[in-house]
Amino acid sequence: MEAVVRKVQQRVRKAREETERWDDLNSRFLSQFSNAAAIIARLPVLGDAKNYGVLGCVPNVREDLLGKQMESLELIFVSMRETLEEFSGIAKGLNKALRNTNQMVRGGSTLTAKQLQLQVGILPTIAYCLDGLQTLSDMHQAEYALKSSVISLLTWKSSSSDIAALRQLLVDQPNIPKDEGMKARELSGSMDPIVVSL
Amino acid sequence: MEAYAATPVRRPSEPSSPSPTPSPSSLRQWRPAAQRNLRNQWSRLLAAKARWLAAATDGRSHASALVNAHLSRSYMPEMDLGVLKDMPGIRDKASAKLAHKELQCREMLLSAYKEMVLSVSDLVKASRGMRCFSKLSSSSPLICFTDCQDDLNDSGDGGGAPVYKWFSMLEFENFAQELVEMFVSELQLKRLIVLELLSINLKEGVDPSLEWSDELYDGEQYEFQSIGLSSGDSWQLPENWRGDVLQARRSGHTPSHEVLQVYLTSWLANVNIKMSRIDEIFELVGEEMQIKLC
Numbered sequence: 026m027e028a029v030v031r032k033v034q035q036r037v038r039k040a041r042e043e044t045e046r047w048d049d050l051n052s053r054f055l056s057q058f059s060n061a062a063a064i065i066a067r068l069p070v071l072g073d074a075k076n077y078g079v080l081g082c083v084p085n086v087r088e089d090l091l092g093k094q095m096e097s098l099e100l101i102f103v104s105m106r107e108t109l110e111e112f113s114g115i116a117k118g119l120n121k122a123l124r125n126t127n128q129m130v131r132g133g134s135t136l137t138a139k140q141l142q143l144q145v146g147i148l149p150t151i152a153y154c155l156d157g158l159q160t161l162s163d164m165h166q167a168e169y170a171l172k173s174s175v176i177s178l179l180t181w182k183s184s185s186s187d188i189a190a191l192r193q194l195l196v197d198q199p200n201i202p203k204d205e206g207m208k209a210r211e212l213s214g215s216m217d218p219i220v221v222s223l
Numbered sequence: 224m225e226a227y228a229a230t231p232v233r234r235p236s237e238p239s240s241p242s243p244t245p246s247p248s249s250l251r252q253w254r255p256a257a258q259r260n261l262r263n264q265w266s267r268l269l270a271a272k273a274r275w276l277a278a279a280t281d282g283r284s285h286a287s288a289l290v291n292a293h294l295s296r297s298y299m300p301e302m303d304l305g306v307l308k309d310m311p312g313i314r315d316k317a318s319a320k321l322a323h324k325e326l327q328c329r330e331m332l333l334s335a336y337k338e339m340v341l342s343v344s345d346l347v348k349a350s351r352g353m354r355c356f357s358k359l360s361s362s363s364p365l366i367c368f369t370d371c372q373d374d375l376n377d378s379g380d381g382g383g384a385p386v387y388k389w390f391s392m393l394e395f396e397n398f399a400q401e402l403v404e405m406f407v408s409e410l411q412l413k414r415l416i417v418l419e420l421l422s423i424n425l426k427e428g429v430d431p432s433l434e435w436s437d438e439l440y441d442g443e444q445y446e447f448q449s450i451g452l453s454s455g456d457s458w459q460l461p462e463n464w465r466g467d468v469l470q471a472r473r474s475g476h477t478p479s480h481e482v483l484q485v486y487l488t489s490w491l492a493n494v495n496i497k498m499s500r501i502d503e504i505f506e507l508v509g510e511e512m513q514i515k516l517c
Contacts, residue, residue, distance in 0.1 A: 067488060070485060071485060077482070077485055078419065078482040079419050079468070081465070082415075082460075082464050082466070082467075082469045083464055083465075084465070086412070086489065089495070090488065090489055090492055093492040093493075093494055
């Protein structure tokens, strides 16, 4: 029984390691977003011929400059979509870990409902671990979906207030509460559980 | 590879007798010398390109520092200084500091620009030094190869034969020319921006604004002449540019915030430089020469 719990814990630990990349990815995603936002914010200024001052004497400079900026923007969008793919990879990985663990516990060895709730020493119960894994998977899946819709809303026509709101969503990551992260750590046993001696 | 040890001007001599029209044997002698020269010139082009891009990046940061210092100084009289506002002479001191900073940025912008001119000059010279002419030395029975044309019958291109596998000398030259055109037109655009940014500050002083025909630093004219971008004493406006707009600018107000933003963005964007095409050209040529040019 203890072996099964340890195995489940190991799965949770692995899953948690996966999520550690999430924050790095998110800072990359944010800087890509800021670069895109900087270009989008400039476009109205660049689009207006009367802002060209002396450059007005150079033929087609406005069209060329706008073209170049749109090109850069397009490249940033491509790299954002690549980052998004990596988010998706993590979310899928978590979902897979959840399914596998569920199968391990409920499939092969038929553990009774009672066993799932059984607490061995200071180890968390299997049910608790599964529940945690489920939460971890759900919230990353939801956050991925949110990010995905954020970038589909970001276009060269976005207004500055829209951009600020979208950016805030990326910073806040509303689907990933900070204390849930703590809970995952606790489940995976990497944090010393508090032992209450009798 | 010897391409990287490049001394581009001197070419080694090959033993044998001369022949003005490319017979198989003369082509056999010409080819190694021509290949060596092309390798050297293309390495030089690559280095000049890198040098240009680095200078443009430096120039961009100096240009934006200059613009920011200038804007801060122009906001200084209305700026809310909070508790500091009662300090005697604080605005003057801050303005003096900003003015000093502007001066430094101008110098640095100018030296970045100078570096860009030198890189373009190097680029142009390399692009014109691709051909390899045979030269019969009277004192020695050996054929030498050189980059100047002694014999009018020898066009230095091996009669249009492939220098390596496929490309003729002319094709190498056309690729180089394509690079040169991009960098030259970008240099002219940047020159206009430098001119305008340097003029901003002058407007408050006694100096008159800079004109397109002014030399931005000592020796600029010489450098431009040496690559054929300016002839005699006249400083020509690039083809297609509208002189009337340039004249109109002299009505003399400081560019607005938006205009400055457009200047800086134009600098950043390297509008005339098609990076993907440049990489493609170096890749094609490198592949043909079997060396790595990137």
